Amino acid sequence: MKFVASKLPQHLGQSGWVQMLPPRTPRASLNGTVNVDVVVIGGGFAGLSAARRLSQLDPKLKVAVLEAGEIAEGATGRNSGFIIDLPHEVSSEDYGGGETDERRHDIKVHRMAIALARDLAVEKGWGKDIFDPCGKYNVALGPQGDKHVVSYAKELDKVNEAYRLFDAKEIAAVTGTTSFTSAIFTPGTVIIQPAAYIRGLADSFSGPVRLFENTPALSFERQGSSWCVKTPNGAVNAGKMILANNGQAQNFGIFRGVLLHVYTYASMTEAFDPSLMGGERSWAATPAFPMGTTVRRVKGEEGDRFLIRSRYTYNPTMRVSEGAIERAGRVHDRKFEARFPMLKGVRMQYRWAGAMALTWNGVPAFGEIEPGLFAAIACNGVGATKATASGIAAAEAALGIDSWLVQVFKGFSAPKRLPPQPFLTIGATANLSMKEWSAGLE
Ligand SMILES: Cc1cc2nc3c(=O)[nH]c(=O)nc-3n(C[C@H](O)[C@H](O)[C@H](O)COP(=O)(O)OP(=O)(O)OC[C@H]3O[C@@H](n4cnc5c(N)ncnc54)[C@H](O)[C@@H]3O)c2cc1C
Numbered sequence: 108m109k110f111v112a113s114k115l116p117q118h119l120g121q122s123g124w125v126q127m128l129p130p131r132t133p134r135a136s137l138n139g140t141v142n143v144d145v146v147v148i149g150g151g152f153a154g155l156s157a158a159r160r161l162s163q164l165d166p167k168l169k170v171a172v173l174e175a176g177e178i179a180e181g182a183t184g185r186n187s188g189f190i191i192d193l194p195h196e197v198s199s200e201d202y203g204g205g206e207t208d209e210r211r212h213d214i215k216v217h218r219m220a221i222a223l224a225r226d227l228a229v230e231k232g233w234g235k236d237i238f239d240p241c242g243k244y245n246v247a248l249g250p251q252g253d254k255h256v257v258s259y260a261k262e263l264d265k266v267n268e269a270y271r272l273f274d275a276k277e278i279a280a281v282t283g284t285t286s287f288t289s290a291i292f293t294p295g296t297v298i299i300q301p302a303a304y305i306r307g308l309a310d311s312f313s314g315p316v317r318l319f320e321n322t323p324a325l326s327f328e329r330q331g332s333s334w335c336v337k338t339p340n341g342a343v344n345a346g347k348m349i350l351a352n353n354g355q356a357q358n359f360g361i362f363r364g365v366l367l368h369v370y371t372y373a374s375m376t377e378a379f380d381p382s383l384m385g386g387e388r389s390w391a392a393t394p395a396f397p398m399g400t401t402v403r404r405v406k407g408e409e410g411d412r413f414l415i416r417s418r419y420t421y422n423p424t425m426r427v428s429e430g431a432i433e434r435a436g437r438v439h440d441r442k443f444e445a446r447f448p449m450l451k452g453v454r455m456q457y458r459w460a461g462a463m464a465l466t467w468n469g470v471p472a473f474g475e476i477e478p479g480l481f482a483a484i485a486c487n488g489v490g491a492t493k494a495t496a497s498g499i500a501a502a503e504a505a506l507g508i509d510s511w512l513v514q515v516f517k518g519f520s521a522p523k524r525l526p527p528q529p530f531l532t533i534g535a536t537a538n539l540s541m542k543e544w545s546a547g548l549e
Contacts, residue, residue: 109328110359114425116175116352120432120459122185123375123414124302127407131306133177133320137341141317143169145505146336146345148324150174151183152490153483154351155308156223156498157505162316164506170316171343173336175323175352178309182353182461182490184302187373187401187416189243189391190224190491192217192295193268210266216515220495221297227308235389236406237303242294244392246278246287246402248446248549252395253289259395260291269294282404283386286446290392298391298403299491324352327359334479347505350482351498353490354425354464362472365522366485367465367535370427372418372435376443377456378410384449398542399549400442412456413447415439419543421535423528427460435460463488466522471497473516474504481505485522 145161147154150172158172178184194213228238235241247253256272263270271292273281278290312318319338327336327348334348350356354368381388388406393399400417418435420427436458444451464485466472471493472485483501486493500516525531 109326110361111326112324112358114358115323116181116355116462117426118176118180118185118461119427119429121457122179122302122459123373123412123457124188124300125179125184126457127300128302128306134309134318136321137171137173137319137338137343139340140342140344141171142344143171143317144345145170145347145349146334146343147172147349147351148336149350149352149355150178150309150318150320151181151305151351151353151494153353153486153494153498153501154349155305156220156495157349157351157483157502158312158316158318159223159227159308160499160502161506162312164502164508167315171345172312172316172318173322173324173338173343174318174320177320178318179302179305182463183305183494185373185459185461186301186491187403187414188299188301188304188491189393189401190221190297190299190495191243191489192221192492193263193293207265212515214266214268216496216512217492218295219499219512220492221295223495223499224297224299224304227311230311231307233307237300237307239298239389241298241389241391242292243296243298244273244278244281244290244292244390245395246282246290246392247395248286248399249288249547251547252399252549255395256289256291263293279386281387281390282392283384284447284449290395296391301491329477329479346479348480349498349501349505350480350484351494351501353484353486353494354462356472356482356484358425361476361482362484362522364524365466365472367467367525368422368425369463369465369488369539370420370422370431370460371416371463371488372432372439372460373414373416373458374436374439374443374455375457376413376450376453378407378412379450379453381406381411383453384447394549396549402446413443413450415443417442419539421532421539423532425462432458432460463490467525468520468523470519470522471516472522473497473500473519
């Protein structure tokens with residue numbers, strides 16, 4: 108069977124993370140035919156972590172990574188940069204589901220992803236501007252959020268995880284604003300400059316691992332004992348193939364009817380004079396209330412910036428409009444003003460949208476889906492951790508290694524089939540709107 112891409116990825120808006128970096132010359136695109144042991148489709152967290160793990164396991168293995176655009180253009184280079192070790196949602200009922208043992212299990216998986224990132228940071232000699240193991244805050248903006256903070260602490264007690272509770276005064280000393288009513292700090296999250304991180308990972312490959320940018324996989328099919336991937340100006344023949352292009356896998360007809368394509372949005376301010384406000388110059392906070400707003404203060408030489416991330420939209424066609432970015436931007440502006448009134452007049456410089464792939468039952472789409480074809484897809488919005496881990500697991504599985512991590516990923520149930528259209532769009536849109544409405548200013 109031949110799998111043909113019906114569509115290629117599109118990344119809308121200008122990611123502030125990329126704009127903050129010096130220009131980079133992308134790796135050359137593929138011209139001609141190459142024969143390798145493993146081909147990886149997609150240069151995000153999943154794909155590049157898979158390539159790194161492959162080369163760790165066998166430094167002589169020939170690997171080709173195909174990235175449709177330039178590294179860091181996709182969701183991996185435009186996210187909020189939280190590599191989170193603990194289950195993500197704060198409310199006890201949304202803590203991440205499952206029982207205590209299952210949660211410990213998840214935490215161990217997340218920490219394996221963090222270990223890959225930490226090794227890379229050490230190898231590269233990165234400073235805190237790219238890789239900062241500083242932990243994160245979950246901040247509340249009122250009584251609803253405060254309740255979530257307390258219930259999250261109780262859940263952390265059950266799994267013996269460290270945290271510190273902050274009252275309004277204490278969190279104000281960190282954030283420089285009196286807007287937050289309470290917070291919980293957990294030390295294990297690593298904060299990255301996502302575009303710098305993924306560029307660094309991409310640029311670490313040499314020798315038998317070759318990365319081809321601006322090289323979309325247009326089609327692939329099995330030919331004898333290998334897979335042949337066609338690109339605009341070439342082809343790759345490989346014994347094994349890892350599909351790490353997240354929701355875009357569906358454009359090849361794979362995982363049709365199980366992936367929910369949800370977009371989220373971010374805005375980043377211009378650099379401002381740090382003396383305009385108090386607090387620490389670098390901190391990162393996710394919302395205590397699910398579906399709330401992520402905030403990061405980013406210290407820079409030319410001044411500090413704030414990142415505001417909120418809004419979710421369901422986009423089954425995997426396309427968003429400039430209008431959607433503008434509308435999300437207006438929400439960001441309101442949330443920014445409400446939190447940081449002392450920065451009146453500081454404008455947003457960059458705004459962007461990015462894709463995530465979720466499944467109905469929150470499981471990844473993982474495994475050997477055809478002989479020699481492995482998928483590491485659908486990391487349910489926490490891809491810095493989960494896509495990294497699934498990339499590692501896919502690499503191990505592709506080399507026939509039955510590791511603990513591979514067992515964990517193989518043990519997930521299959522993604523649940525989505526309801527038919529138009530019920531799906533109506534239901535998903537209503538659900539997101541309801542949750543956003545109940546999040547209010549959070
Ligand atoms: C604004 C925003 C904030 C977020 N914040 C966080 C956060 O703080 N922490 C967190 O854990 N997650 C966050 N996420 C989610 C996270 O970014 C994703 O879960 C993650 O990027 C998924 O990684 P991935 O490698 O699976 O997919 P992607 O990052 O989407 O990478 C897939 C790559 O495949 C390429 N590709 C697609 N089709 C082809 C093809 N045919 N041929 C070749 N290449 C192809 C794409 O160009 C892309 O580069 C956020 C997302 C957004 C949008």
